[in-house]
Amino acid sequence: QSALTQPASVSGSPGQSITISCTGTNNDVGAFNFVSWYQHLPGKAPRLVIYDVSERPSGVSDRFSGSKSGNTASLAVSRLQPEDEADYYCSSHASENSFLVFGGGTKLTVL
Amino acid sequence: QVQLQQWGPGLLKPSETLSLTCGVYGGSFRHFYWTWIRQTPGKGLEWIGKIHHSGSATSNPALRSRVTMSVDTSKNQFSLKLSSVTAADTALYYCGGVMYDTYYVDVWGKGTTVTVSS
Numbered sequence: 001q002s003a004l005t006q007p008a009s010v011s012g013s014p015g016q017s018i019t020i021s022c023t024g025t026n027n028d029v030g031a032f033n034f035v036s037w038y039q040h041l042p043g044k045a046p047r048l049v050i051y052d053v054s055e056r057p058s059g060v061s062d063r064f065s066g067s068k069s070g071n072t073a074s075l076a077v078s079r080l081q082p083e084d085e086a087d088y089y090c091s092s093h094a095s096e097n098s099f100l101v102f103g104g105g106t107k108l109t110v111l
Numbered sequence: 112q113v114q115l116q117q118w119g120p121g122l123l124k125p126s127e128t129l130s131l132t133c134g135v136y137g138g139s140f141r142h143f144y145w146t147w148i149r150q151t152p153g154k155g156l157e158w159i160g161k162i163h164h165s166g167s168a169t170s171n172p173a174l175r176s177r178v179t180m181s182v183d184t185s186k187n188q189f190s191l192k193l194s195s196v197t198a199a200d201t202a203l204y205y206c207g208g209v210m211y212d213t214y215y216v217d218v219w220g221k222g223t224t225v226t227v228s229s
Contacts, residue, residue, distance in 0.1 A: 002155045036215035038156075045205065045219035046156075052215070089156050093214035097172055100146075100214065104155035 003028065003101035004090055011109040017078040020106045022090030023071060028101050030071035034093035037066060037075045039086045040105070046089065050075060077108070085110045113138030115220035117206045123227045129193040133206030133220055134186070140164055143208035145182065145189040146216060151202040161209060162189055196227045 005023040012018040022029065022037075029035055035053045038046040048057050050066035053073065063078045073092070077084055090103040119131035133145065147159040160170030162180040170178040179192040193200060204223050207216040 002157075032214070034214035038216070045221050046216070047219075048215055048217060051213070091156070091215065096169060098158070099161055099169060100148075100158040100209075100216075102148075102156035102158065 002104035003094070003098075004092060004103035006088075006090060006103035006106045008104070009107045009109065011111055012077075012080045013111045014080050014082065016080050017076060018080065018108065020075045020077075020088055020090075020108070022073040022075070022092075022103050024073075024092055024101070025071055028092040028094040028098075029068065029073050032093045033068070035066065035068055035073040036091045037064075038089045038091065039084075040089060041086045049088075080110050082110050084108060113143070113208060113218045115206050115208065115218060117204075117220040117223050119204075119223055119225070121224055121226060123196050123225065124229055125197050125227060126195055127227075129196050129200065129204075129225055129227075130190065131204055131206070131223055131225075132188055132190045134188050135208070136187070140184060140187045143210055143217075146207045146209055147180070147191045148205045148207055148216065149202040150205070150222075151199075157202075159191065159193075159204075198227050201225065201227045 037050040040046045049064045053068045054066040065076045087105045094101045114136045117133040141164045144161045146161040162168040168180045177194045182189045206220040208218040
């Protein structure tokens with residue numbers, strides 16, 4: 001059982017928008033603005049796409065955006081493209097003892 | 112641009128000790144916390160622990176009794192040992208780097224698949 005709860009799968013057609021939720025608690029997502037999101041393709045290392053809730057690393061498309069409300073963070077992907085199909089994981093800082101906690105991952109399918 | 116290269120045995124028997132090493136290339140060894148993360152089948156990602164170049168380390172409370180981490184600053188390498196492995200430790204293990212005062216993994220190794228089987 002992962003510390004953060006994500007839907008197992010989401011899907012959308014090219015050009016559409018989707019949102020992936022990530023629900024934690026008052027001790028992690030709700031306590032810190034340190035939510036990050038990773039894109040994971042099979043056989044490759046995870047790739048950071050959002051950090052500190054809504055910041056985008058250099059080189060990441062502006063089609064990716066992040067937000068947070070209370071204990072739930074969200075990753076939005078607009079103008080879906082086939083290459084967006086991947087697993088997406090959220091993560092949050094929790095404490096120095098549980099430095100990072102992760103979600104179980106969401107499989108994004110571009111139909 | 113920091114790059115990580117990791118290595119270690121991919122097949123262990125129950126009760127053995129998992130041992131992985133990660134080499135840091137192309138950047139400052141001292142600007143990051145070095146971390147280990149694993150992906151177990153069907154369970155997502157799990158943070159294992161992090162270590163500072165000074166050797167100061169913190170690990171996941173669920174694994175703490177079995178985890179040992181170390182650094183070799185002369186070689187720009189850091190290592191993970193996980194003792195008394197069971198089938199539940201079968202996973203894809205990643206090394207990674209977290210810059211100071213941040214809470215996200217900025218750089219990742221390519222991963223090592225470790226299977227525990229008798």
